[in-house]
Amino acid sequence: MEKNVLIPTDFTIESLNVVKSVLNDRPYECRYNIILLHGVQMSDSITDLLFYSKAKMLESLSNRHFDEACGVIRNKYASGINSMRVDLFNGSSQAAFDGYLLGNRIDEIYVPGRYRLRTSNKKSVNVLPYIRKCGKPVISVDWNMEVVLPEKGSLAEIFYNEATA
Amino acid sequence: MRKSLMNTQTKIAVMLIVAFLAIIMLFSGWVYFAIPGFLHDYYYDVLEIRAVAAGKMELDKDQRGLDDLRSVFSEKLMHEQDYFFKIEKNKDFKNEADSLGIPLSFFETALNEGGARYQDKQLFYVAVVYPSKQGNYVIVSQAQDYFEESFVAYLKKTLVAAIIIAFCVSLFIAVYYSKYIFKPLREITEKVQQISSENLHLRLDSRNSNDEMDELIHTFNDMLNRIETAFETQNNFISNASHELRTPLTAIIGEADVALSKDRTPEEYKTSIKVMLEEAEKLDAKTNALLSLAQTGFNGKIQRFERLRIDQLIWDVKNTVEKLNPKCNLHIDTSLLPEDPMKLMIKGNEQLLHLALANIIANACKYSDNQKVNVSLGASDDHVVIVVKDKGIGIPADELKYIYDPFFRASNTKNYAGYGIGLPLTRNIIKMHQGKISVSSLQGGGTTVQLTIPAWRRIDE
Numbered sequence: 124m125e126k127n128v129l130i131p132t133d134f135t136i137e138s139l140n141v142v143k144s145v146l147n148d149r150p151y152e153c154r155y156n157i158i159l160l161h162g163v164q165m166s167d168s169i170t171d172l173l174f175y176s177k178a179k180m181l182e183s184l185s186n187r188h189f190d191e192a193c194g195v196i197r198n199k200y201a202s203g204i205n206s207m208r209v210d211l212f213n214g215s216s217q218a219a220f221d222g223y224l225l226g227n228r229i230d231e232i233y234v235p236g237r238y239r240l241r242t243s244n245k246k247s248v249n250v251l252p253y254i255r256k257c258g259k260p261v262i263s264v265d266w267n268m269e270v271v272l273p274e275k276g277s278l279a280e281i282f283y284n285e286a287t288a
Numbered sequence: 289m290r291k292s293l294m295n296t297q298t299k300i301a302v303m304l305i306v307a308f309l310a311i312i313m314l315f316s317g318w319v320y321f322a323i324p325g326f327l328h329d330y331y332y333d334v335l336e337i338r339a340v341a342a343g344k345m346e347l348d349k350d351q352r353g354l355d356d357l358r359s360v361f362s363e364k365l366m367h368e369q370d371y372f373f374k375i376e377k378n379k380d381f382k383n384e385a386d387s388l389g390i391p392l393s394f395f396e397t398a399l400n401e402g403g404a405r406y407q408d409k410q411l412f413y414v415a416v417v418y419p420s421k422q423g424n425y426v427i428v429s430q431a432q433d434y435f436e437e438s439f440v441a442y443l444k445k446t447l448v449a450a451i452i453i454a455f456c457v458s459l460f461i462a463v464y465y466s467k468y469i470f471k472p473l474r475e476i477t478e479k480v481q482q483i484s485s486e487n488l489h490l491r492l493d494s495r496n497s498n499d500e501m502d503e504l505i506h507t508f509n510d511m512l513n514r515i516e517t518a519f520e521t522q523n524n525f526i527s528n529a530s531h532e533l534r535t536p537l538t539a540i541i542g543e544a545d546v547a548l549s550k551d552r553t554p555e556e557y558k559t560s561i562k563v564m565l566e567e568a569e570k571l572d573a574k575t576n577a578l579l580s581l582a583q584t585g586f587n588g589k590i591q592r593f594e595r596l597r598i599d600q601l602i603w604d605v606k607n608t609v610e611k612l613n614p615k616c617n618l619h620i621d622t623s624l625l626p627e628d629p630m631k632l633m634i635k636g637n638e639q640l641l642h643l644a645l646a647n648i649i650a651n652a653c654k655y656s657d658n659q660k661v662n663v664s665l666g667a668s669d670d671h672v673v674i675v676v677k678d679k680g681i682g683i684p685a686d687e688l689k690y691i692y693d694p695f696f697r698a699s700n701t702k703n704y705a706g707y708g709i710g711l712p713l714t715r716n717i718i719k720m721h722q723g724k725i726s727v728s729s730l731q732g733g734g735t736t737v738q739l740t741i742p743a744w745r746r747i748d749e
Contacts, residue, residue: 190668191668191670191671191673191740192668193668194667194668194669194670194671195624195626195666195667195668195673196624197668197669198626198627198628198631198666198667198668198669199623199624199625199626199627199666200627201626201627201628202627272736273682273728273729273730273733273734273735273736274675274677274728274736274738275728277726277728277736277738278673278675278738278740279664279673279675279677279728279736279738281624281666282621282623282624282662282664282666282675282677283662283664283675283677
């Protein structure tokens with residue numbers, strides 16, 4: 124059985140907790156296609172649009188630790204992941220978002236519960252309002268956020284932010 | 289140094305001038321050769337029309353055409369002469385050519401192609417074959433182009449003057465620019481010359497302009513920072529090392545002195561010698577640690593690297609640490625262990641990595657008073673990650689940058705034994721494996737050590 128899953132991300136390792144918990148609780152013989160989605164506002168400037176490249180945008184948003192952490196998760200749950208990629212959502216309307224879900228044949232959406240996704244980049248857009256209104260099953264995931272970790276932000280964080288679901 | 293800088297400056301000035309001059313020369317040369325050519329053609333055309341007109345006037349007595357043409361060419365050109373030669377069969381124009389002083393080929397071309405042009409110094413000749421009412425004629429017009437001569441002379445003067453002025457301007461610009469470009473460089477050189485080992489704290493002033501020079505200044509300052517730290521580390525190392533080695537020596541000497549000051553019982557001698565032995569063993573351990581630090585820090589040595597699985601190594605290390613410190617509470621976390629064990633392969637020297645990991649894990653146990661220590665393993669596509677986390681005393685934030693200095697011990701470690709060789713040694717070993725070590729800590733909240741070692745790839749073999 125294959126499932127297409129959408130998970131919003133803000134390129135922090137903490138936000139990958141959702142991915143971890145989804146994969147931990149996966150049913151037997153279920154393989155996921157995971158899309159980590161980040162909303163980005165398209166520029167109004169014509170020159171910006173002319174030289175717009177999704178790969179470059181992703182590179183500027185992402186960081187080495189996040190990529191490595193994704194790699195660790197991919198290796199850990201190799202049998203549960205069919206594909207896992209980071210994608211950008213450039214739209215600015217509910218219809219565009221519904222179209223995106225349709226185009227990628229998303230079955231389920233997992234969102235963090237208490238954790239607030241950061242919009243660290245100026246162009247970042249919060250996609251949660253679209254998610255709440257899209258009509259697909261939305262499951263929220265929670266974890267213990269009170270613990271102060273010395274390794275915050277580094278790759279080591281992936282090992283210790285236990286999801287409690 | 290000074291001299292070579294001036295040379296570059298002059299070089300740039302010369303290059304600028306040469307480039308300027310080349311462009312100007314090309315430009316004026318083009319103008320100088322293109323304009324007279326155009327005037328030539330134009331003048332020949334004029335002469336041809338006049339020859340035809342003369343033919344019309346003299347041979348055909350065409351009154352209507354004559355009026356038209358006369359209105360156009362009312363006055364004669366300089367030294368204008370028109371000659372009319374009737375074309376007859378088997379006639380060559382040798383005599384005519386000789387009398388006019390022009391080559392015979394001129395007439396032959398005129399006969400063959402219907403027209404010819406020839407220039408003898410300042411005299412221009414044009415021949416046209418003109419079919420008049422009295423038969424075919426060759427009309428030869430001859431004139432001197434005074435306008436072109438004076439025009440070219442004027443053009444030459446103007447161009448030479450323009451070149452001279454442009455040269456002066458480009459000289460000025462080149463010298464000014466090269467000076468302007470090298471001014472900040474000269475300033476930097478002067479500043480850097482002031483900095484020596486005595487005043488390493490001096491830094492170059494940033495110009496806040498975000499250009500290449502600013503970047504250079506920043507790079508210099510960064511380098512100075514590193515040099516200063518290295519200097520300090522070196523100084524600290526020597527004083528710390530001598531202090532560390534002297535402490536047991538002083539104890540041995542003191543103990544021996546006391547023992548020899550008067551006759552003692554064999555028991556007293558025995559206890560003294562025991563103390564001396566203990567101190568000597570400490571000394572031995574310290575020199576051994578120093579020796580291994582020096583060996584791992586030295587890059588010229590060839591270490592044998594082989595393929596090994598990091599999880600096996602971790603279990604070995606766990607055994608060793610538990611043997612040395614049976615009270616420690618080690619927990620190996622395999623929750624993120626990759627499904628494919630091949631991902632845990634690395635290329636490394638087992639003894640050295642064992643030493644490094646044992647160091648870190650033993651430290652974690654020691655400084656957390658045998659609370660639970662978590663050792664986690666994971667692998668991304670390029671790296672194997674080992675994270676050792678304790679809930680111990682931590683490291684004060686402002687001392688975190690010194691932890692790799694040999695003999696440095698954080699201010700909150702007074703109650704724990706050790707002499708500050710372990711972490712620098714571990715770092716050297718990890719560096720030898722092209723890996724990275726990063727330590728994050730909260731004072732009183734525990735310490736996390738993260739090691740990333742490049743994964744073994746089949747392509748490397």
